[in-house]
Amino acid sequence: MAHSVTITTPMPTWEETVERYRLSKADQKFVASLFDDEKPRLSTAYAFKPLAAASKSAKGGTKKTSGVAGKSISRARKTA
Amino acid sequence: MREKPPESSENTVFLNIPYDDSFRRLYVAYITGLIHLGLDPRATIEIPGGRNRLDKIIDLIRSCRFSIHDLSRVQLDRRPPATPRFNMPFELGLAVASAKLGSSPHDWFVFESIPRRASKSLSDLSGTDPNIHNGRVEGVMRELGNAFERQSSRERYSVAEMMKTYKAVSHRIEKIMEETRAQSLFEAHVFKLLCTTARKASHAL
Numbered sequence: 001m002a003h004s005v006t007i008t009t010p011m012p013t014w015e016e017t018v019e020r021y022r023l024s025k026a027d028q029k030f031v032a033s034l035f036d037d038e039k040p041r042l043s044t045a046y047a048f049k050p051l052a053a054a055s056k057s058a059k060g061g062t063k064k065t066s067g068v069a070g071k072s073i074s075r076a077r078k079t080a
Numbered sequence: 081m082r083e084k085p086p087e088s089s090e091n092t093v094f095l096n097i098p099y100d101d102s103f104r105r106l107y108v109a110y111i112t113g114l115i116h117l118g119l120d121p122r123a124t125i126e127i128p129g130g131r132n133r134l135d136k137i138i139d140l141i142r143s144c145r146f147s148i149h150d151l152s153r154v155q156l157d158r159r160p161p162a163t164p165r166f167n168m169p170f171e172l173g174l175a176v177a178s179a180k181l182g183s184s185p186h187d188w189f190v191f192e193s194i195p196r197r198a199s200k201s202l203s204d205l206s207g208t209d210p211n212i213h214n215g216r217v218e219g220v221m222r223e224l225g226n227a228f229e230r231q232s233s234r235e236r237y238s239v240a241e242m243m244k245t246y247k248a249v250s251h252r253i254e255k256i257m258e259e260t261r262a263q264s265l266f267e268a269h270v271f272k273l274l275c276t277t278a279r280k281a282s283h284a285l
Contacts, residue, residue: 005146007117031276046251
């Protein structure tokens with residue numbers, strides 16, 4: 001069985017948290033704003049999409065293709 | 081190692097985990113779980129670039145009362161040249177040395193996703209039982225709760241309550257990414273906002 005330790009330190013207050021992370025006024029305001037609506041809509045859930053897909057959708061771009069059926073640009077380059 | 085250890089805080093946990101795309105859920109789980117338990121996660125992503133990075137990593141480990149080393153990504157990174165990841169076991173070695181040779185107390189924990197794999201990949205750890213999280217968010221919460229016990233108000237620190245903090249944070253990540261214009265969750269500003277958002281969410285429960 002793995003070992004365990006007992007935590008006795010008190011839960012840090014919000015003020016201690018602000019100090020610990022040197023949270024700027026802007027960041028404090030931003031974090032507070034995240035909790036303005038108590039129950040965020042499910043559609044705002046972070047989807048943990050693959051980064052490439054997230055980046056593509058953020059740019060609104062389209063996927064570049066190699067022009068060779070079934071081959072990505074990098075595969076086409078490797079086999080060229 | 082230098083003579084004078086940096087100031088250590090009783091609730092700091094050095095988080096030694098892989099920074100990769102497929103680890104994002106567990107990364108958020110570690111942050112929110114530790115914050116929920118009233119602990120203070122620290123990570124190398126907080127360290128600015130530049131010279132003496134290794135010295136800064138050593139200082140960070142020595143400034144932490146505890147450390148968690150996730151060895152669940154031991155496979156080869158397929159990007160050429162294909163190599164195993166040495167950073168996690170290397171930093172585990174630094175933490176063990178800090179615990180054995182340093183003047184401040186330091187407890188370290190090994191987390192893994194597969195039982196008995198660590199005894200094969202790192203046989204020097206024989207006699208140390210890793211915390212097995214099975215690659216799942218709930219598993220990380222369970223094992224954090226096993227590693228760090230709080231005597232008072234056990235219900236407050238149950239996996240179910242820790243999952244509430246996790247969900248409260250994950251529902252707000254999209255906004256954090258928009259605000260910071262970050263390319264990845266593994267950036268210093270995002271890490272800071274994830275930690276503080278988790279604290280706020282944990283207080284709100």
